[in-house]
Amino acid sequence: MSIIQNIQPFTLLKAAIILSFAFIISKAISIHLRRSLKDRMKKDHIELIVKVTYYTIIGIALLSVLPMLGINPSGLLLAGGIAGIVVGFASQRIVSNLISGVFMMIERPIRIGDSVNIGNIAGVVEDISIISTIIRTFDGLYVRVPNEQVFTSSITNFVANPVRRFEYNIGIRYSDDADKAVEIIKNLIDEHPLALKNPEPQAFVDELGDNSVLVRVRVWAPSTEWYGVKIELLWRIKKTLEKNGIEIPFPQRTLWFGNELKMMGKE
Amino acid sequence: MESIYGLHTLPFELKEKNITISVRSKDSGYIYIRETHDEKVEKLLFTKRNEIYLCPVEPVNLTKTITPFLLIELQKPLLVEPKTKNKVYIRFPIEIGAFFKIKGDYDNFDIFTFTKPKYTLYGDVRRGVVCKYYKSDVNTSIPKTDILKEGVIELRIENDSSEWVEVKKAVFNSFGMKIYYNDKLVSMIAKMKILNSSIAETGFSDAPLIKGMDKSVEIYTSRKITLSTAKFVMEAGV
Numbered sequence: 001m002s003i004i005q006n007i008q009p010f011t012l013l014k015a016a017i018i019l020s021f022a023f024i025i026s027k028a029i030s031i032h033l034r035r036s037l038k039d040r041m042k043k044d045h046i047e048l049i050v051k052v053t054y055y056t057i058i059g060i061a062l063l064s065v066l067p068m069l070g071i072n073p074s075g076l077l078l079a080g081g082i083a084g085i086v087v088g089f090a091s092q093r094i095v096s097n098l099i100s101g102v103f104m105m106i107e108r109p110i111r112i113g114d115s116v117n118i119g120n121i122a123g124v125v126e127d128i129s130i131i132s133t134i135i136r137t138f139d140g141l142y143v144r145v146p147n148e149q150v151f152t153s154s155i156t157n158f159v160a161n162p163v164r165r166f167e168y169n170i171g172i173r174y175s176d177d178a179d180k181a182v183e184i185i186k187n188l189i190d191e192h193p194l195a196l197k198n199p200e201p202q203a204f205v206d207e208l209g210d211n212s213v214l215v216r217v218r219v220w221a222p223s224t225e226w227y228g229v230k231i232e233l234l235w236r237i238k239k240t241l242e243k244n245g246i247e248i249p250f251p252q253r254t255l256w257f258g259n260e261l262k263m264m265g266k267e
Numbered sequence: 268m269e270s271i272y273g274l275h276t277l278p279f280e281l282k283e284k285n286i287t288i289s290v291r292s293k294d295s296g297y298i299y300i301r302e303t304h305d306e307k308v309e310k311l312l313f314t315k316r317n318e319i320y321l322c323p324v325e326p327v328n329l330t331k332t333i334t335p336f337l338l339i340e341l342q343k344p345l346l347v348e349p350k351t352k353n354k355v356y357i358r359f360p361i362e363i364g365a366f367f368k369i370k371g372d373y374d375n376f377d378i379f380t381f382t383k384p385k386y387t388l389y390g391d392v393r394r395g396v397v398c399k400y401y402k403s404d405v406n407t408s409i410p411k412t413d414i415l416k417e418g419v420i421e422l423r424i425e426n427d428s429s430e431w432v433e434v435k436k437a438v439f440n441s442f443g444m445k446i447y448y449n450d451k452l453v454s455m456i457a458k459m460k461i462l463n464s465s466i467a468e469t470g471f472s473d474a475p476l477i478k479g480m481d482k483s484v485e486i487y488t489s490r491k492i493t494l495s496t497a498k499f500v501m502e503a504g505v
Contacts, residue, residue, distance in 0.1 A: 162397050163388050193330045197387035197400050222333055222386065222397045 007069060015065040022061030026054045040105045045130040049102065093148065094131065100151035101130040109155050118145060119153035159223040163196060166219055166230045170237065171212030176246045178205050178213050184244055185217055188236050194229045196220040211251045270450045271415065273481070274368070277317045283415065286381075288365075290319060299365070301379060310376065316367050322483040323418060323453045324364035325441035327399045328378045335441045335487075336499065338389050338398035339420070341405050345434040347426040347461065355424065356410055357437070358403040358417045360384075361453055366484055373484045381416045389438050390503035398438060409452070409476070418446065418453035421476055426461045434459070434505045437469055442487055443497025445473040447480035454480065459505075467505045470498040 030050045037046045066073040088095070105128075110116050114125045116135070123137035133150045135143045158164070172181050185203040189195045199220045206216035217237070221229040238248070271283050277297055280289035287302045296313040327335055339357055347353060360382040366373040387400035404410070409419055426432055437459055447454050454476035461467045475482070 161392055162395055163392055191383075193384040194386055196397075197385055199388060199392070220388065224333060225331070 011068050015068045018065050019061055022057055026057035029057065030054050037105065040108065042129070045101075045105075048130065093146070097131045097147045100147040101128075101132075104128065104133075104147060104151055109160075110150075110157055114160070115158040117156040117158070118150050121145060162223060163199070163220050164223045164226050165199075166221065166226055168217040168234055168237070169206070170215045170217060170241075171209060171248055172215060172241070172246050173249045174213060176213070178215065180244065181215055181241060181246050184240055184246070185215065185237055188233065188240055189217075189219055192229060192233055192236075194221050194225050195233060196222070210253075212249050271363070272322050272448050272450070273320070275319050275321065277319060279319075286379075286415070288321070299377070301365075301377065303379075303381075306379075308377065308379075312376075314367060316369060318368055320366040320368050320373060320484065322364060322366070322481075323361045323414075323446050323448055324375075324378060324483060324486045325444045325446070326360045326362045326380070326382075326401075327441040328362055328364075328486065329380050330384045334386070334397045334399060336389065336396055336398040337439045337441060338387055338400050338436055339439070340400070340402045340436045341434065342402060343405055345405060345424070347424055347432045347434060349426055349429050349431060351426055353424045353426075355422050356406040356408065357420050357422055358401070358410065358412060359420050359455070360399075360401045361414070361416055361418050363415070364484065364486055375484075375486060378486075381413075389436075389501075395503065396438075409454075412452070414448070414451065414453050418448075418455065419476065421454065421456045422459060423457070423472075424459045424461065428461055428463045430464055432461050432464050432505060434461070434467075436505065437467075438499050438501050439469050439471070440497055440499040443471045444485070445471050446483035446485075447475040447477075448483060449477065449480045452477065452480070453483075461505060465502070465504045467501045468498055469501065 030053065033050050033053060034046055037049065041049075063073050063077070066076075104110075110118075110125050110128070110133070112125050112128060116123070116125055118133070118135065121135055121137065121143055123135040123141075123143065125133065126136045126142075127134040130147075132147055133145045135145060137143055170181075170185070172178060182203045182205065186201070189201045189203070195201060196219075201220065202216070202218040204216060205213055207214035219229070219233065241248070271281055271286075271288070275281070275290075277290050278292050280291075281287065285304055287300070289300050290297050290312065291300070293311070296311055299308075299310040299312050299319075301308045325335075325337075327337055337359065339359060341357065345353075345355065360380065362378050362380045364375050365377040366375050382401075385400040387398055388395045389398045390396060409421075412419060422437060424434065437457070439457060444455055456472040456474055456476060457469060458472065459467050459469050
């Protein structure tokens with residue numbers, strides 16, 4: 001009672017104003033967070049972030065007005081500080097994952113449903129929670145990756161762009177008509193619906209190799225469909241080239257001898 | 268010869284050029300058969316409805332529904348004078364949908380086409396959009412078309428800019444397409460508002476090109492998909 005009696009009305013008013021201001025600010029930030037994270041995170045994760053932010057602001061405001069009211073918060077801070085250190089050490093990784101999760105929600109390098117490669121894990125993103133990311137690998141395994149690992153790993157998102165390119169190197173015999181081979185390949189690309197018209201596909205003689213004339217083929221396809229297009233088109237090219245008498249040669253080497261070999265039994 | 272488009276009472280058989288569509292009674296249901304020279308599709312229909320509706324639908328469903336956008340490349344570019352309104356006719360590919368009619372709602376169960384589907388990218392690799400692709404000539408009057416293969420878009424071009432603009436392509440959002448048909452023509456009326464030499468907005472008018480044409484079912488409406496916008500802003504060039 002004596003403490004409150006010694007407080008000037010102006011100081012009390014100032015403390016009330018600071019607390020009210022903190023309350024308004026925390027409310028405004030909470031509303032802003034809810035709105036801005038609405039499409040990026042699950043509702044329960046948003047609520048967790050909002051509550052932590054809200055009570056942190058109120059807590060800071062409360063600690064700042066306590067000295068005005070004649071209460072020395074140093075003891076409280078000391079106890080809180082020690083407790084904070086203990087809790088901090090214990091939950092270091094969790095907090096790190098949580099903060100990484102929040103940054104991921106903001107940066108959004110991956111989304112649910114994306115085909116990605118995170119570090120050495122490749123698969124489809126099944127879920128992104130505040131602590132971890134769930135990946136279904138292409139061979140159907142469930143992998144839980146802590147967000148800290150996701151955030152610090154190099155991420156390849158296979159479907160971040162609407163289209164992607166794939167490439168073949170097709171070797172044909174030196175005796176084959178390379179112009180005809182290129183024309184056949186171009187026609188096959190043109191016939192495939194999902195081999196995109198633009199960016200324009202390419203098929204050209206790229207190298208005169210040791211064993212074959214190398215035709216390089218570059219095709220763009222929608223990112224979600226590229227793999228199917230790649231395997232389908234490659235088989236069609238192989239079959240059609242063969243049908244037209246153009247063969248993909250085995251590695252071979254012609255040897256010329258300085259002294260003509262005499263075949264045993266012929267002499 | 269009975270037109271392929273419209274309501275057909277079960278059972279029925281339609282033969283048109285290189286396609287046969289039939290629905291025959293089978294046990295307690297029906298069997299739907301669609302047969303072309305290279306494809307045969309059979310579906311068992313267990314329905315109490317006795318009518319099937321066939322009509323042209325938005326041409327963005329085949330080979331796969333991977334995009335709602337249709338890009339039509341013009342065989343010859345169009346030079347449009349500043350501050351003028353022009354009208355040209357271009358062709359679009361047709362896809363045909365088969366629907367059950369249930370109390371005014373239409374449920375789609377088959378889509379087919381006689382045109383070769385092709386896709387392309389509009390814009391750059393980072394921000395572009397995949398579009399269904401078609402190449403069309405440019406006509407100043409309604410061209411003759413095979414109603415099973417091609418429809419006609421009346422493209423009303425308005426050049427709002429103060430410069431001459433060369434139009435080489437048009438990109439449309441299928442969410443806004445309003446297709447009308449009769450036994451001789453399938454059509455849409457589209458608008459292109461050119462804002463400058465590289466930006467234009469496209470959209471559609473909900474009106475038939477010729478009086479008395481029937482309106483097709485909007486497939487996105489029939490699928491109960493919430494449409495965000497029916498227009499398309501061509502920001503990567505016209």
